[in-house]
Amino acid sequence: MKKAAYKRANNQARWACRKAAKNLETEIAASSKQNPKAFWSYVKSKTKCRTGVADLKKTNGDKTSSDKEKADVLNEFFQSVFTQEATDNIPPPPHYVFGSEVHNFEITVAKVKKLLSGLKTDKAQGPDGINPCVLAKTAESLAYPVARLFRLSLENSEIPEDWRQAYVTPIFKKGSRTEPSNYRPVSLTCILCKAMETLVREAVNDHLRSNNLICENQHGFVQGRSCVTHLLEALDDWTKILDEGGSVDIVYMDFMKAFDTVPHARLIAKVEAHGIHGNVLNWIRNFLADRHQQVIVNGTHSDKAPVTSGIPQGSVLGPLLFTLYINDLPSQVTSSVKLFADDTKLYTRTDVPSGPVVMQEDLDKLQEWSDNWLLKFHPKKCSVLKLGKQHTETSYHMKGRSESGEEVSITLEESETEKDLGVLVDNRLSFKGHVAQATAKANKTLGIIRRSFEHLDREVFVQLYKSLVRPILEYGHSVWQPQQKLLCKEIEDVQRRATKLISALSEKTYPERLAVLKLPSLEHRRLRGDMIDLYKYMHGIYDTGNPNFQLAETKDTRGNSLKLYKPFCRLNVRSCFFAERVIPHWNSLPETVVTAPSVNSFKGRLDNFWADRPEKFSPTCYQ
Numbered sequence: 365m366k367k368a369a370y371k372r373a374n375n376q377a378r379w380a381c382r383k384a385a386k387n388l389e390t391e392i393a394a395s396s397k398q399n400p401k402a403f404w405s406y407v408k409s410k411t412k413c414r415t416g417v418a419d420l421k422k423t424n425g426d427k428t429s430s431d432k433e434k435a436d437v438l439n440e441f442f443q444s445v446f447t448q449e450a451t452d453n454i455p456p457p458p459h460y461v462f463g464s465e466v467h468n469f470e471i472t473v474a475k476v477k478k479l480l481s482g483l484k485t486d487k488a489q490g491p492d493g494i495n496p497c498v499l500a501k502t503a504e505s506l507a508y509p510v511a512r513l514f515r516l517s518l519e520n521s522e523i524p525e526d527w528r529q530a531y532v533t534p535i536f537k538k539g540s541r542t543e544p545s546n547y548r549p550v551s552l553t554c555i556l557c558k559a560m561e562t563l564v565r566e567a568v569n570d571h572l573r574s575n576n577l578i579c580e581n582q583h584g585f586v587q588g589r590s591c592v593t594h595l596l597e598a599l600d601d602w603t604k605i606l607d608e609g610g611s612v613d614i615v616y617m618d619f620m621k622a623f624d625t626v627p628h629a630r631l632i633a634k635v636e637a638h639g640i641h642g643n644v645l646n647w648i649r650n651f652l653a654d655r656h657q658q659v660i661v662n663g664t665h666s667d668k669a670p671v672t673s674g675i676p677q678g679s680v681l682g683p684l685l686f687t688l689y690i691n692d693l694p695s696q697v698t699s700s701v702k703l704f705a706d707d708t709k710l711y712t713r714t715d716v717p718s719g720p721v722v723m724q725e726d727l728d729k730l731q732e733w734s735d736n737w738l739l740k741f742h743p744k745k746c747s748v749l750k751l752g753k754q755h756t757e758t759s760y761h762m763k764g765r766s767e768s769g770e771e772v773s774i775t776l777e778e779s780e781t782e783k784d785l786g787v788l789v790d791n792r793l794s795f796k797g798h799v800a801q802a803t804a805k806a807n808k809t810l811g812i813i814r815r816s817f818e819h820l821d822r823e824v825f826v827q828l829y830k831s832l833v834r835p836i837l838e839y840g841h842s843v844w845q846p847q848q849k850l851l852c853k854e855i856e857d858v859q860r861r862a863t864k865l866i867s868a869l870s871e872k873t874y875p876e877r878l879a880v881l882k883l884p885s886l887e888h889r890r891l892r893g894d895m896i897d898l899y900k901y902m903h904g905i906y907d908t909g910n911p912n913f914q915l916a917e918t919k920d921t922r923g924n925s926l927k928l929y930k931p932f933c934r935l936n937v938r939s940c941f942f943a944e945r946v947i948p949h950w951n952s953l954p955e956t957v958v959t960a961p962s963v964n965s966f967k968g969r970l971d972n973f974w975a976d977r978p979e980k981f982s983p984t985c986y987q
Contacts, residue, residue: 382819385818385819386818386819388406389406389817389818389819389824390819390823390824392406393817393823393824393827393828393831394827396827396828396831396832397827397830397831399486400831400832401486402486403828403831403832406816407812407816410815410816411816416661416662417431417434417438417534417536417541417547417661417662418541418542419434419542420433420434420437420438420542420543420544421542421543421544422437427542430664431661431662431663431664432661432664432666434661434664435658435659435660435661435664435665435666436659436666436667437544438532438534438544438547438549438659438661438666439532439657439658439659439666439667439669440544440669441544441545441547442532442549442624442657442659442669443669443670443671445620445621445624445625446624446625446671446672446673446674447625447626447627447672447673447674447738448672448673449627449628449629449630449673449738451629454629454630454633455630455736455737457630457633457634457636457637457692458634458637458691458692458695459637460575460577460637460638460639461575462571462575462577462638462639463574463575464571464574464575464639465571465639465640465641465642466567466568466570466571466639466640466641466642466644467641467642467643467644468518468642468643468644469518469563469564469566469567469644471511471514471515471518471563472511473507473508473511474507475511475563476507476510476511476514476559477503477504477507479559479562479563480499480500480503480506480507480510480559481500481503481504482500483496483499483500483555483559484496485497485500485501487555488552489555490526490529490531490552490553490554490555490557490558491526491529491530491531491552491553491554492524492526492527492529492554492555492556494554494555494556495555496555499555499556499559510556510559513556514559514560514563517560517647518564518643518644518647519643521643521646521647521649521650522650523557523647523650523651524557526554526557527553527554527556527557527560527651528653528654528655528656529553529554529655529656529657529658530551530552530553530655530656530657530658530671530676530678531551531552531553531657531658531659531660531665532549532550532551532552532657532658532659532660533549533550533552533659533660534547534548534549534550534659534661535547535548535549535550536548548677549624549657549659549677550677550678551657551676551677551678551679552678553676553678553679558679558680561651561679561680561681562680564644564647564648564681565680565681565684567644568640568644568684569587569684571638571639571640572638573587575639577638577639577691578687578691579691579692579694579695579703580908580909581694581701581702581703582687582690582691582694582703582704583597583702583703583704583908584683584687584703584704584705584707585683585684585687585705586687586907587907588905588906588907588908589906589907589908591704591785591786591840592840592842592843592897593906593908594702594703594704594785595784595785595787595840595843596842596843596897596908596910596911596942596943597702597908597909597910597911598702598709598711599793599843599941599942600910600911600941600942600943601700601711601910602614602711602751602793603793603935603937603938603941603943604938605713605715605751605752606751606752606793606935606937606938607933607934607935607937607938608934609715609754609934610713610714610715610716610752610754611713611714611715611750611751611752611753611754611755611756612711612712612713612714612750612751612752612755613711613712613714613719613720613723613748613749613750613751613755613756613758613760614709614710614711614748614749614750614751614782615709615710615711615723615727615746615747615748615760615776616708616709616746616747616748616749616782616784617708617709617710617730617741617746618741618742618745618746619706619708619739619740619741619742620740620741620742621674622686622706622739623674623675623677623682623686623706624673624674624675624677625673625674625738625739625740626673626674626675626685626686626689626739627673627737627738628649628652628653628672628673630689630737630738631652631675631685631688631689632645632648632649632652634688634689634691634692635648635685635688638688638691648681648685651681652675654670655670655671655676656668656669656670656671657669657671683705686705686706687705689737689739690703690706690708690739693708693730693733696726696729696730696732696733697710697726697729697730698722698725698726699711699712699722699723699726700712704785707784707785709784710723710726710727710730712726714750714752714755714756714758715752715754715755715756719756720756720758720760723758723760724758724760724761727760727761727762731762731763741762743762743763743764743774743776744764744774746762746776747776747777747778747779747782748760748776748777748778748779749778749779749780749781749782749789749791750778750791751791751793759775759776759778760775760776761773761774761775761776762774762776781797785840786839786840787839787840787843787844788801793937794847794848795843795844795846795851796851798844799844799846799851799854799855800854802836802837802839802855803837803854803855803857803858805836806833806834806836806837806858807858807861809832809833809836810829810833810858810861810862810865813825813828813829813832813833814865820865820866821866822866822868822869822881825862825865825866826881826883829859829862829883830883833858833862834859834886834889837855837858837859837886838886838889838890838893841890841893841894842893842894842897842942843942845890845894845940845942845945847936847937847940849984849985852887852983852984852985853985853986855886856885856886856887856983856985856986858886859878859883859885859886860874863877863878863881863883864877866881869881874986875981875982878981879981884980884981885979885980885981885982885983886983887979887983887984887985888974888977888979888980888981888983891949891979892967892970892971892974894942894945894946894949895946895949895950895953895966895970896963896966896967896970897942897946898913898946898950899958899960899963899966900963901913902926902958905963911942911943913928913943913947914928914929915927915928915929916928916929916930916951917929923951923952923953923954923955924951924953924954924955924957924958924959925955925958925959926950926958926959927950927951928947928950928951929947930944930947930948930951931944953970953973954973956969957969957970957973
């Protein structure tokens, strides 16, 4: 009897454990889009391998032996890159024209309540020890006292001591894990300080937008612009030149520790030049002053160190301040410039004699700008990408420092492929390298899902695939849309193999599996994404000048009233580019779709119109 009772209890316990594990995996999958951190924490708990900060090299060549030593070594390195600024010789900031200035702004209880209740409760608490979950759940009660605190902070331009502290988490980038220089500092600051920063940022952004002060070349942290608009605008210029038989030289610029080296006095001068004065300017000045940081490694803190320059990475206000600091950079040159925060590329047409000369002159001007504003370039990491069959053999040079510290002229390296905001751009604009990289990364993530989740049923698979795998294959697809059927098939193969993970569907054909799972083919998804991006351009949601679409001059009333003119293209590199390939599909859409009042409405109407499209579940690359 006892043995039978034990077996019965053992079976019930095992059944309960399996059920609990399945429920946990279902919850993780359901929240994977909004909270991917839970997924990766679960994956980490399933693996034996642990990654973190390795034993680091000290300045004397020895290795660290404890977490405290690691934290101190990293803090010492992060402090060593700070800029030492001479405040008695600040160059005059650029002159901006604006109709109004911003001195102050209103902080209401309702606005603070909305801000606190919308806090993400899974975020870590800052140096003040106040958990965002507490603030979010007590927003109704705390809104008034917090609003009063914020008003006093703005009126007196005073920052609580805790708000000046930052816990720095070292994030490994690439290279050797023993080198402190291969770690990037990300600051964890107080939640209440971030809430106040949000209010300041909104006031400053309203001022910048109303006076049109952000340069059109900047696509980072600007409403209506993104990585995609940045890349499409650049590629629109490049493919036009190539289609005309020209060539393009592109210099990818690299700042040395950009966010950490911004000098505070010069930054405040530029902020003021944008018409930001009074309490707002004083608050920003005090936000940057007298800051301290501590590096944390496995819960162990380093000693405190003063922060004498830079903008805290991880702060709310930081990206906007950096944007203001380099806002005048494009005005220094005559070549074309595209910016996404500190990612900068300079390019010009070089099939004309003056092209390479202008490019070198512009590089010299940018170096002069960097010397004045103490934001140094890293010449050894700057590189040149040359497009076009008739591209020049010209070499470009920048000033740099030798190992002995002497100023030397450094020749910029020419590369065949550059990683541009997550997209691999090659000198033929074929994007073969990017497709290979994306498919490899997606397959790796798919393998992690298969090994980590024991109860991978249909529902869990679809949720995890949509949240974690498909976005890898679709990031920036408007930019790198494959021109060749083989590349299209390589991308589709990832989804084809993924759908076979569900054993109940493994015997069905790929189109049948897609139909059962209600997963459109990736080919169809890319075309749908193209239409959504074009809708945003046509209705002014994307705030950019290029690509520039022209309405067709036709009396044909069939289709829609927003038909576009399609110019003749000589080369595939232009005809397959976004600005050209989308036009026939857009012109075939009905009036009710293209004139939808919102993006979500457009998506719904487009899906209804294309509900019976054969390629939805049967991609042409398999036909």
